[in-house]
Amino acid sequence: MAGPQGKNEQGRVTLKAIATLSGVHVSTVSRALNIGTRSMVVPSVAERVIKVADRLGYRPDNTAISLRTGESKLIGIILPDIANAVFAPILSGASQRFSALGYSVIVADVGNDAAQQLDFVSRLAARRVDGLILATVSRKDSLVSFCVDRQIPSVLVNRAEIGSRLSAVTSDDALGMQIAVDHLVSLGHKRIGHLGGPMNLSTGFLRRQGFVKAMASRGLNKTDLIIANASAYSRAAGATAARVLLDAHPKLTAIAAANDLLALGAYDVMQERNLFCPADISIVGHNDMMLMDMVNPALTTIRISHKEMGRQSADLLVEIIGNSKKPVCKIVLPPELIVRNSTGIPRSLAPAS
Amino acid sequence: MAGPQGKNEQGRVTLKAIATLSGVHVSTVSRALNIGTRSMVVPSVAERVIKVADRLGYRPDNTAISLRTGESKLIGIILPDIANAVFAPILSGASQRFSALGYSVIVADVGNDAAQQLDFVSRLAARRVDGLILATVSRKDSLVSFCVDRQIPSVLVNRAEIGSRLSAVTSDDALGMQIAVDHLVSLGHKRIGHLGGPMNLSTGFLRRQGFVKAMASRGLNKTDLIIANASAYSRAAGATAARVLLDAHPKLTAIAAANDLLALGAYDVMQERNLFCPADISIVGHNDMMLMDMVNPALTTIRISHKEMGRQSADLLVEIIGNSKKPVCKIVLPPELIVRNSTGIPRSLAPAS
DNA sequence: GTGAAAGCGCTAACAC
DNA sequence: GTGTTAGCGCTTTCAC
Numbered sequence: 249m250a251g252p253q254g255k256n257e258q259g260r261v262t263l264k265a266i267a268t269l270s271g272v273h274v275s276t277v278s279r280a281l282n283i284g285t286r287s288m289v290v291p292s293v294a295e296r297v298i299k300v301a302d303r304l305g306y307r308p309d310n311t312a313i314s315l316r317t318g319e320s321k322l323i324g325i326i327l328p329d330i331a332n333a334v335f336a337p338i339l340s341g342a343s344q345r346f347s348a349l350g351y352s353v354i355v356a357d358v359g360n361d362a363a364q365q366l367d368f369v370s371r372l373a374a375r376r377v378d379g380l381i382l383a384t385v386s387r388k389d390s391l392v393s394f395c396v397d398r399q400i401p402s403v404l405v406n407r408a409e410i411g412s413r414l415s416a417v418t419s420d421d422a423l424g425m426q427i428a429v430d431h432l433v434s435l436g437h438k439r440i441g442h443l444g445g446p447m448n449l450s451t452g453f454l455r456r457q458g459f460v461k462a463m464a465s466r467g468l469n470k471t472d473l474i475i476a477n478a479s480a481y482s483r484a485a486g487a488t489a490a491r492v493l494l495d496a497h498p499k500l501t502a503i504a505a506a507n508d509l510l511a512l513g514a515y516d517v518m519q520e521r522n523l524f525c526p527a528d529i530s531i532v533g534h535n536d537m538m539l540m541d542m543v544n545p546a547l548t549t550i551r552i553s554h555k556e557m558g559r560q561s562a563d564l565l566v567e568i569i570g571n572s573k574k575p576v577c578k579i580v581l582p583p584e585l586i587v588r589n590s591t592g593i594p595r596s597l598a599p600a601s
Numbered sequence: 602m603a604g605p606q607g608k609n610e611q612g613r614v615t616l617k618a619i620a621t622l623s624g625v626h627v628s629t630v631s632r633a634l635n636i637g638t639r640s641m642v643v644p645s646v647a648e649r650v651i652k653v654a655d656r657l658g659y660r661p662d663n664t665a666i667s668l669r670t671g672e673s674k675l676i677g678i679i680l681p682d683i684a685n686a687v688f689a690p691i692l693s694g695a696s697q698r699f700s701a702l703g704y705s706v707i708v709a710d711v712g713n714d715a716a717q718q719l720d721f722v723s724r725l726a727a728r729r730v731d732g733l734i735l736a737t738v739s740r741k742d743s744l745v746s747f748c749v750d751r752q753i754p755s756v757l758v759n760r761a762e763i764g765s766r767l768s769a770v771t772s773d774d775a776l777g778m779q780i781a782v783d784h785l786v787s788l789g790h791k792r793i794g795h796l797g798g799p800m801n802l803s804t805g806f807l808r809r810q811g812f813v814k815a816m817a818s819r820g821l822n823k824t825d826l827i828i829a830n831a832s833a834y835s836r837a838a839g840a841t842a843a844r845v846l847l848d849a850h851p852k853l854t855a856i857a858a859a860n861d862l863l864a865l866g867a868y869d870v871m872q873e874r875n876l877f878c879p880a881d882i883s884i885v886g887h888n889d890m891m892l893m894d895m896v897n898p899a900l901t902t903i904r905i906s907h908k909e910m911g912r913q914s915a916d917l918l919v920e921i922i923g924n925s926k927k928p929v930c931k932i933v934l935p936p937e938l939i940v941r942n943s944t945g946i947p948r949s950l951a952p953a954s
Numbered sequence: 955g956t957g958a959a960a961g962c963g964c965t966a967a968c969a970c
Numbered sequence: 971g972t973g974t975t976a977g978c979g980c981t982t983t984c985a986c
Contacts, residue, residue: 312963544897665979
């Protein structure tokens with residue numbers, strides 16, 4: 249029975265309590281309260297029921313609804329690192345949009361361990377999540393197979409996969425590198441190196457590919473391509489790769505990095521070697537992470553709106569949830585060149601000082 | 602009935618399926634699978650049941666468990682801004698710990714709007730969350746009243762409240778300012794200003810109070826205190842306040858800011874006015890956000906381990922969930938001075954160049 | 955030690 | 971248009 253304030257033992261207002269207090273059956277209350285079924289109920293009753301519900305402060309129990317309907321209004325977002333300046337805005341944009349659409353977001357800060365990722369997704373499946381946003385996937389990733397097999401509506405974000413098994417929202421990574429190279433070439437650079445990202449990630453792979461293509465389009469592929477890949481998107485890995493790059497090609501005048509952190513690693517190496525940016529070497533980053541305007545020198549970079557990427561991935565996932573027959577689709581966002589102080593004309597072209 | 606692979610129509614492995622396949626009743630399966638009740642079942646049966654469950658890839662349905670037991674193993678984390686370099690690590694630390702403890706985390710990126718915050722928390726309550734981490738609260742916050750009234754286990758993080766109604770994990774904000782002032786005084790500074798944060802937040806309030814006390818402890822409160830408060834923890838608000846500070850006190854030689862972003866705002870103003878840091882004015886930040894070693898000049902600041910704060914808040918909340926009688930407790934983490942290049946001896950004491 | 959049955963709060967097919 | 975009934979998957983009290 250409904251307690252003194254129309255609440256049960258746990259202080260929860262249930263349909264039953266509202267039913268008792270308004271003298272109708274639970275199912276009528278349910279119909280009156282759900283806009284979709286409200287028309288089945290006579291307006292005067294509906295009004296009365298709603299009034300009682302409001303007075304009691306009724307909140308539908310999502311757990312019960314989820315058990316009954318199979319829909320949880322829960323979304324899982326799988327990230328390699330929440331604190332990373334790339335993924336935090338993705339999460340922010342996605343979660344705000346999901347919240348506006350009536351979904352709650354469960355985050356999984358899950359690192360790069362494939363087994364742990366799978367375990368986490370499996371836990372989320374047990375929670376009956378309606379869908380998944382995956383920001384961790386490598387170019388060939390068992391997580392994707394898992395989601396496809398289980399038919400969990402899923403969207404990849406930032407990083408895509410080789411197959412076209414899942415929809416994805418990414419930046420145009422190749423175009424980004426083209427823009428970076430064009431910028432450097434327009435300043436007069438010819439000996440341009442690439443600080444590549446991990447090749448198992450689409451971002452690393454496609455940006456490198458974009459670099460190669462861009463150099464060819466400018467007729468700069470005559471000499472051997474100047475490329476060193478970093479093992480991770482970190483400042484330390486960027487520094488290591490930058491040392492390789494500079495040791496092998498001491499005459500290069502510019503670097504197009506696959507990522508801002510790699511570019512910062514290159515900054516570190518230049519400081520070690522008493523080289524100046526942009527006087528000795530120009531550097532272009534990729535992502536335009538927060539604070540890239542504050543480093544010294546302020547970093548010229550390719551801006552990607554990660555927040556917008558998050559938002560679009562949310563919209564796309566909700567569409568897929570609503571229509572499981574929706575064909576796989578790829579949304580590719582255009583990147584933008586942000587010119588700051590880390591790029592300039594090469595020393596050979598500079599006026600003598 | 603159990604389908605061909607022991608799954609129901611939705612591809613879900615249920616207790617019933619396992620029961621059928623191992624020739625026992627559902628309740629026996631439940632007992633065998635839950636470690637707490639496993640002893641009620643004869644070992645040989647338990648073993649057989651477990652084997653079948655494993656073979657089928659059984660995952661307990663959290664939704665059903667939640668409905669039945671009232672526990673959801675779901676935690677809500679309320680943040681003003683996920684993408685903020687202070688809150689992202691808190692979320693990261695907390696979510697990793699919660700995940701290890703068997704909880705899933707729902708994030709709410711909820712901004713500063715009180716009504717929206719309340720709505721969100723109310724939605725989370727409807728999801729039967731077991732507890733809440735609140736990172737948004739002001740010194741006097743209706744959200745706290747809400748959680749206390751509803752008896753939702755809750756822990757404040759980073760920002761505390763005036764009353765002692767809820768447990769909290771924070772940094773020792775006053776001590777942080779004492780350390781900052783001590784550092785500046787030890788360099789020879791006397792005319793030290795404070796760039797304060799919002800006074801409605803405990804961090805802003807306590808850091809200012811810490812500043813005042815620290816100055817007094819060094820006997821520097823003889824002259825009027827040099828203080829300007831920013832309206833928000835942002836670079837723009839920091840710049841605005843810094844202009845006020847410098848206009849009113851052109852002779853100050855050092856600034857202790859309540860926050861790194863405010864310090865960066867001061868950087869911006871100094872550049873506007875052709876002043877050099879630290880030559881003209883030394884600046885100390887607060888938080889040691891990511892990349893503060895890369896700005897120009899590298900920022901001397903008070904380091905707070907936000908990730909650790911997140912972890913400890915998770916541990917504390919789980920304790921509270923397990924023992925609702927646990928008295929309110931305040932965990933205060935010690936901050937640490939990180940000396941970089943934004944502080945130096947005042948010009949008056951510098952050797953002539 | 956195991957089975958039977960109830961029920962968490964809700965929705966939806968069916969009856970009237 | 972409204973009430974009745976069943977059941978989502980699980981745990982737990984009560985029989986035996």
